[in-house]
Amino acid sequence: METQNEVLLKVDNLVKHFPIYRGVFQRQVGAVHAVDGISFDVYKGETLGLVGESGCGKSTAGRTILQLYKPTSGSVDFQGVDLATLKGEELRHMRKKIQMIFQDPYASLNPRMTVGDIIGEPLMVHNVATPKEIEERVADLLNKVNLNPAFASRYPHEFSGGQRQRIGIARALALQPDFIVCDEPISALDVSIQAQVVNLLEDLQAQFGLTYLFIAHDLSMVRHISTRVAVMYLGIIVELADRKTLYTNPLHPYSQALLSAVPVADPVVEEKRKRVILEGDVPSPVNPPSGCRFRTRCPIAKPGVCDASKPEFREVDPGHFVACHLV
């Protein structure tokens, strides 16, 4: 469906393994397969939701795309440049265009810097403005995220979680990026504040033509904001579709299970909602199951098929990708 849309970011077979070292000689004894070959496109101006249980590799995926972790393999094509091949200064310059918003508003602001210094630092380190201009830009940015510009001289500890998250958003906006990875930006906030922050992010997206990769650990959080949704399980993407399709017609058994946990507003539908309870724990990412990664918990797994080979991530309908042998 999205053929006419411009691709902003193309992730191709991205892999990130964290080696595990043991013993006196620090020999590598294995690796955490945090991200194990994910591919997707992000279209300009959209919000791609990335959903999965805790530990499935969402943050690692986001950080590897941003080159905060060096990819084990694969490429991240951003506006025609493979970020994975950039180094040093080139990469530093690229950072003007790609930003990130963090999950924990208490951990993501340097407690020793004033709000003004935090928001102004990106401008300062890239030499794009004079100190006077930075001051003005900071005031402007604080306004944009609905904070009082007079707060620039305050320290982060003087603010609430929601306000801190706005400060983090202002920092991400400072360099006027094209693309922002939002790593569970609302998970740590009070429910009453969550909607405010989501609304703010949507406003800013409309105002500046931003593109988001929006990470969340359940489907209800991204329902409102996403254009398309990718479902991740144990380091791989199992299903990717536009929002409507994913919420009404999920094809992968894991997406179905996740969706069955989301309450529905309509009481009649809610009444009939069938909950799929997943058995067992998520397997360790150090030794992921052979064949289909989901087979140890899949309610419809077929022996001899699902453990034999990895299901291919294929396009079953236009724009609808699934990795399952039985679809």
Place this chain on the structure above:
Amino acid sequence: MTETTPTGDNSLLEATFATRKIGWFEKFVGPENFRILVGLLKTPASIIGLSLILTYVVIGILAPVIAPPVKPNADPYSIPRDGFSSDPKPMGSEWKRNKPPEPFWYKPLTGNDKWVHLFGTSEGQYDIFYYVIWGVRTAFFTGLLVTFATLVIGVIYGSISAYYGGMVDNIMMRLVDVLMILPSLLAALILAAVLTPRIGKSLIPVMTALIAFGWMGYARIIRGDILSVKERDYVLAARVVGVKDSRILFRHIIPNAIFPTLVLASLAIGDVVLAFAALSFLGIGTEVGYADWGQVLSFARNWITALDQYWYIVVWPGLALVFFVMGWNLLGDALRDVLDPRMRGRS
């Protein structure tokens, strides 16, 4: 959905902060630590400690007035001696030879116009009062300089180790482990004993030895704190916006990692002075007659069986040392107590 909801409590916050100014000291230590330090000024232990230290600072500064040198241009750290006889003279005995000028406060305070040996003399007729007063400066000098030098070495060493990580870190920290197994006072004693005949008796051999075996604790602490701060989200955030490595290290990591190390250093000043005195007492270090508490205490070694008679050789310099060390320890302990729960909460 185009209108965003304002947070609402902005005006309230604004009213709260409107008048508060941030001073350079608060900027330097950081807001949390600043509140802690201000709070510290209200704990009895640290008030006593601070008063003790301040008293010593005043004595140290006023030393030329309290105990004037014999001649205006004489080396004040060389204690004036009243003759050469070996038996110590008791407190209050008259000053006969080589008499310094009476200080201005002496007569009004005592009604006496003859300068006496207020605290008696040691073997060789060195004046103990002069030892005590001028020894204050030596204590500050050695304590602060050794602590500062060990701190700088430890912080640089630990930062390099943490910064490079991997094999470099491994090797550097194993070296620290090895050095820390050694009993540091004994090691310093041996090194000072080796150095003294080569560079002569002075403060230098002992200070060098104490520095050589005193920095490892700082290296360990700062390394651990840097490693933990390195993983904080705000460091990642700085990388995301394109902050250069050196600025990340000096602006984001070290300011957030160094405070526990500084606390440790403030705790150590008293111990350094004590260790210095211990080595001096054993006769390693300064020349006989140099204004140093450990030095004068070492006279007691020859009179150990007659200390009931010559108690003043030990008691006055001993008290000076004890209160000095106590002042730093009280301050350091209070600081550590206040900071500990927070430090455990981190990392």
